[in-house]
Amino acid sequence: MDLIELTQMQAALVTLVVLAVMFALFIREVFPTEVVALLGVSILLLTGALAYDDAVAVLSNPAPWTIAAMFITMGALVRTGGLHAFTKYAERQAITNPRLAIGMLLGFVVVASAFVANTPVVVVMIPVFVQLARALGVSASKLLIPLSYAAIVGGMLTLIGTSTNLLVDGVARARGLEPFGIFEVTPVGAVVVVVAMLYLWLVGSRFLPERDSMAMLLSGDKSKMKFFTEAVIPPDSNLIGREVLGVQLFKRDGVRLIDVIRGDLSLRRALEGVTLQVGDRVVLRTHMTELLSLQRNKELKRVDQVSAVETTTVEVLITPGCKMVGRSLGSLRLRRRFGVYVLAVHRRNQNIGTALDDLVVRVGDTLLLEGAPADIQRLSQEMDMVDVSKPSAREYRRSHAPIALIALLGIVALSALGVAPILALAVLAMALVLVTRCIDADEAFSFVDGRLLAMIFAMLAVGAALESSGAVQLIVNAIAPALRDLPPVLLVWAVYMLTTIMTELVSNNAVAVIVTPIAIGLAEAIGVDPRPLVVAVMVAASAAFATPIGYQTNMLVYGPGGYRFSDFLKVGIPMNLLVGIAASATIPVFWPL
Numbered sequence: 050m051d052l053i054e055l056t057q058m059q060a061a062l063v064t065l066v067v068l069a070v071m072f073a074l075f076i077r078e079v080f081p082t083e084v085v086a087l088l089g090v091s092i093l094l095l096t097g098a099l100a101y102d103d104a105v106a107v108l109s110n111p112a113p114w115t116i117a118a119m120f121i122t123m124g125a126l127v128r129t130g131g132l133h134a135f136t137k138y139a140e141r142q143a144i145t146n147p148r149l150a151i152g153m154l155l156g157f158v159v160v161a162s163a164f165v166a167n168t169p170v171v172v173v174m175i176p177v178f179v180q181l182a183r184a185l186g187v188s189a190s191k192l193l194i195p196l197s198y199a200a201i202v203g204g205m206l207t208l209i210g211t212s213t214n215l216l217v218d219g220v221a222r223a224r225g226l227e228p229f230g231i232f233e234v235t236p237v238g239a240v241v242v243v244v245a246m247l248y249l250w251l252v253g254s255r256f257l258p259e260r261d262s263m264a265m266l267l268s269g270d271k272s273k274m275k276f277f278t279e280a281v282i283p284p285d286s287n288l289i290g291r292e293v294l295g296v297q298l299f300k301r302d303g304v305r306l307i308d309v310i311r312g313d314l315s316l317r318r319a320l321e322g323v324t325l326q327v328g329d330r331v332v333l334r335t336h337m338t339e340l341l342s343l344q345r346n347k348e349l350k351r352v353d354q355v356s357a358v359e360t361t362t363v364e365v366l367i368t369p370g371c372k373m374v375g376r377s378l379g380s381l382r383l384r385r386r387f388g389v390y391v392l393a394v395h396r397r398n399q400n401i402g403t404a405l406d407d408l409v410v411r412v413g414d415t416l417l418l419e420g421a422p423a424d425i426q427r428l429s430q431e432m433d434m435v436d437v438s439k440p441s442a443r444e445y446r447r448s449h450a451p452i453a454l455i456a457l458l459g460i461v462a463l464s465a466l467g468v469a470p471i472l473a474l475a476v477l478a479m480a481l482v483l484v485t486r487c488i489d490a491d492e493a494f495s496f497v498d499g500r501l502l503a504m505i506f507a508m509l510a511v512g513a514a515l516e517s518s519g520a521v522q523l524i525v526n527a528i529a530p531a532l533r534d535l536p537p538v539l540l541v542w543a544v545y546m547l548t549t550i551m552t553e554l555v556s557n558n559a560v561a562v563i564v565t566p567i568a569i570g571l572a573e574a575i576g577v578d579p580r581p582l583v584v585a586v587m588v589a590a591s592a593a594f595a596t597p598i599g600y601q602t603n604m605l606v607y608g609p610g611g612y613r614f615s616d617f618l619k620v621g622i623p624m625n626l627l628v629g630i631a632a633s634a635t636i637p638v639f640w641p642l
Contacts, residue, residue, distance in 0.1 A: 060518035063098040068511065068520075068563070075555035082556050083500045086507035090514075099514035107509045111472040112219025116212045116505070117497050118475035122456055123165040124496030125482035127173070129450035151181055151192065155199045159242055162203030163210045164457060169496075171200050171602045172368045175437050175609055190260040193606035194620055195249050198594060200602045202245045202628075205591055206238035207231055209460070209471065213561045216505060217587045220512060220565040226579065231464040231471065234584060237635050241588065244631040248624055256619040260611040282329045293323045299333060307390055307419075308332040315384055318406050332390075361422050362392070365434040366609060367414040369498050369601070372432045379406030387428040389420035395608040412601070415608025433495075437609040449487040456481045501558070508562040516566055525570040533575050537642040540577070541585045542633040544568050548589035549625055553599040561590040581640035588632045594621035 071089040075082060093099035154177065161170050178196050182189040204211035208218060208231045218229045282288055288296060299306040308317040310330040316323050325331070367373060373381060383389045394408055395415040410416075415437070418425055429436060456478035464471050482488055515521045532543055544564075552560040564586050572579035593599025597607045597617050606612070 057519050060096075060098040060514075061520040061523050063096050064093060064511075064514045064518045064520040065523070067092050067096075067098070068515070071511070072555055075559065081500070082559070083504035083507065086504045086511065086559065090507045090510045093511065093514045098518050099510060100517060103513045103517050104510045107506060107513055110219045110223060110509055111470065112212075112215045113502050113505045113509070115209075115215050115219075115472045115475050117502060118472070118479040119209060119215075119460075120166060120497045121479045121488070121493045122453070122460070122475065122482055123169060124493050125449075125453040125487035126165060126457060127169055127496075128488040128492065129446045129453045148185070151178075151185075154178070154181070155195060155246070158196060158199040159203035159206070159246075162200045163206035163238075164461060167200035167204045167211060168369060168601050168605070171197060171605050172366070172435055175366065175435065175606065179437055179609065188259045188611075190610040190612060190616070191254070191257050193610035194257060194603075194612070194616070195253070197600070197602040197606045198245060198249060198624065201591055201594070201600055202238070202242045205241055205588055206235050207461075208234060209464075210238075211591055212501070212505070213557050213590045214587050215471075216509075216558055216561045217565050217583060217590065220509070220562055221569065221579075221583050224516075224566060224569045224579075226569070226583065228470070230467075231461060234587060236639050237584060237588060237632055240631050240635045241592075241628050244627055245624060248627055253620050253624065256616075256623075258612070258616050260613075260616075282325050282327055282331070284327050286325075286327070288325050289327060291325055293325055293331070294320055296325075299331070304333055306331070306333060308384070313385075317390075318379075361425065362417065362419050363425055364437045364609060365416050365418055365425075365429060366437050366605060367410055367412055367416065368433065368435055368605070369412050369501075370433050370495055371410070371412070373410040373434070374412055375409065377407055377409050383428065387420065388424045389418050389428050391416055392419050393417040395611075413604030413607060446487060449485060452485050453482055453487045456487075504556065505558055505562075508556075508559045512562045512566060515563065521566050521570050524567055525574050529571055529574040532571065537577075537581075537637040538633050540575075540642065541581060541636050542629065544571070544582050544585045545589040545629050545633055548586050549592050549629060552590050552593045553596045553625075557590045557593055557600060561586060564590070577642040578640065581636045581642055584636050584640060585632065588636075589629070592625060592628050592632075594624040594628070596621070 067089050071085050074080060074085045074088075079085075080088070090099065090104070094101065094104060154174065158167075158170055158174060161167075174196055175193065178192045179189045182192050204214070208214050208229050214229075214234065222228055293299065293306065293309055298304075306320070308315055308331075309320060309323055309325070310316070310332065311326065311328070378391055378394075383391060394417070396411065396413070416434075418428070420428075425436075428434070460471065460474045460478050463469060463474050468474075483490060483493060532540055535543065548560060548564045551564065565583060568582040568586050569579040572582050591600070593603065595618055597603040597612065597614060603617065610616075
């Protein structure tokens with residue numbers, strides 16, 4: 050029963066207003082995407098614009114459940130080293146022929162992304178591409194955007210290549226369309242892949258920047274060994290009462306003041322104005338030559354050396370499965386628990402080096418860490434972070450890799466033959482990899498992105514409100530007259546451009562759920578087959594090349610590549626236009642309007 054009784058027109062207007070506010074919040078990023086989506090659903094339920102029965106019916110949509118099951122099957126493939134085997138082969142090729150290795154790896158990324166979630170593919174490949182960049186003597190920024198783009202277009206090749214395709218299929222089914230076959234979109238996807246790769250090879254590489262990563266910008270000469278030196282202030286020290294930032298000894302070349310520890314309290318957060326007291330421990334980062342010099346310096350005769358630990362500076366990437374996501378750096382107590390310091394954080398277009406304790410960690414952040422190698426490795430393993438400078442070494446369950454591969458291939462083959470729906474096959478594959486211990490249950494379910502699923506279900510509910518309230522019909526009635534007489538290619542182009550512009554600004558999954566019913570309603574109003582317009586939405590909702598926020602893989606390479614927002618605009622806008630032209634010209638050939 051609805052809490053408030055609304056007329057049809059009122060319900061439609063309320064739904065459109067709520068949707069507009071949601072999109073504004075999506076763009077401003079005041080709250081996480083899934084929080085905004087859940088807030089929108091709550092308001093729609095409270096106002097009666099979304100009926101309770103319609104909201105509950107959303108749970109029967111097979112798309113989110115298929116996505117969850119595919120996450121687990123994909124996790125088993127990663128855990129057994131199925132992806133790792135090819136990357137090791139490419140690494141060996143990189144020693145003798147780096148350019149051939151890049152071509153092989155980009156091809157592998159395209160193919161792999163057609164069958165497994167492209168986000169973990171990119172996570173695995175970032176360190177490999179960083180090493181290849183070193184072998185070629187170029188900046189990693191020349192390779193990481195192509196890596197992300199290859200994963201995006203690879204996902205367009207099949208129905209299971211990306212969650213967006215599965216969502217569009219789920220919404221289309223709810224509107225009465227025939228389910229899409231697993232390879233039904235492959236012809237268009239193949240054309241897009243060829244166009245995208247040719248563009249990157251012939252033109253796009255000229256727009257890619259030559260830019261240092263955060264570690265290179267902030268950590269200085271990485272060829273010199275660095276040490277954490279911890280010194281205590283004794284009772285007769287001549288440094289007592291002096292402001293720590295004014296001590297010339299701590300400002301010498303090759304010396305960096307990291308922290309002042311008083312009791313068990315770190316004062317690093319606000320060193321300005323701190324005066325040294327008896328018993329304070331000063332943490333410095335030095336090179337070996339400076340360490341020896343400090344030990345011999347007469348000013349340090351009254352400063353007792355406590356320890357000197359060889360350290361390293363590494364960049365780590367915060368991936369969707371990282372246990373630090375959503376927590377502030379201060380609450381993690383990394384210094385106390387691991388002996389590791391966060392020197393800076395790269396987020397979006399900025400390097401953040403102050404007020405780090407209050408910073409809440411987000412997916413896509415790149416952290417510059419300093420500490421003993423063993424301590425950093427322990428932290429990375431416990432928190433599931435990725436060192437972007439080198440591929441992670443872990444114990445794979447290699448003997449189980451054939452089972453995980455068979456499970457994935459079974460989904461593809463049986464679905465293509467029409468033996469069973471994709472959801473049923475995905476659930477069976479998930480059960481197989483769990484029962485055969487390709488992956489433990491605890492680790493398996495960590496691959497399921499709960500925040501993504503919450504956002505998907507919420508947006509499906511918003512889509513249901515748009516449909517039931519009549520808001521979709523209002524939108525269709527407004528735009529149908531302008532599009533009615535367009536030739537098929539231009540009609541597909543119009544739907545494509547509407548979708549791709551929106552997906553550059555907000556979540557691609559959210560856009561897919563909102564635009565798909567509009568495209569179907571538009572086709573029905575004009576009197577054409579809705580399937581080609583749905584395919585246009587499917588392709589365009591993933592074609593987010595022009596901004597780092599449009600697609601998660603773009604966010605993952607943003608920090609490690611040291612990119613600026615404008616870098617994606619320069620490379621991505623021509624890519625968007627070319628892919629749009631190719632898709633719009635190809636879709637009417639395979640699905641006549």
